[in-house]
Amino acid sequence: MKKQILILITGLFILTTSCNSDDDNDVITDPFVGSWKLIQRFQNEVLQQNTVCGLELTIRASEDGVMEIDFFGEGGNSECVLLATRQETWMNLGDGNYEITLAGETIVEEFVFTGDLLSISFIEITEGVEVQHRDVYVMF
16 A cells, blocks of 8 residues: 555656646747848849948847847958947837837838848838848848
């Protein structure tokens, strides 16, 4: 009888500890969260030739919906120097659409994640002319 009670207690212990899951603590991080470096720019699907410093744009996106964007330019010795860092906001709207607020203007952009690459697409209309933009970033 003592052996059966011991087996029953052991079985209950195993059941109660195995049902205790860490799944409640798993947090799904948005794929945009992290640091991104611009590697290519396209306008109407034509690769744009940028200066070396023009490709030095970086984005750091945090889980709280804030992102910092570093803008670089050419310094005195033909080297890239940080010109400015701007803090902006972002929000995942679902289905690959992200709302981005830049300098007080809110736009919706399409984000496509492929491995460690991020492609951001948006349409700009200036004086009635529509231009399709696509920037490609690599996570670092």
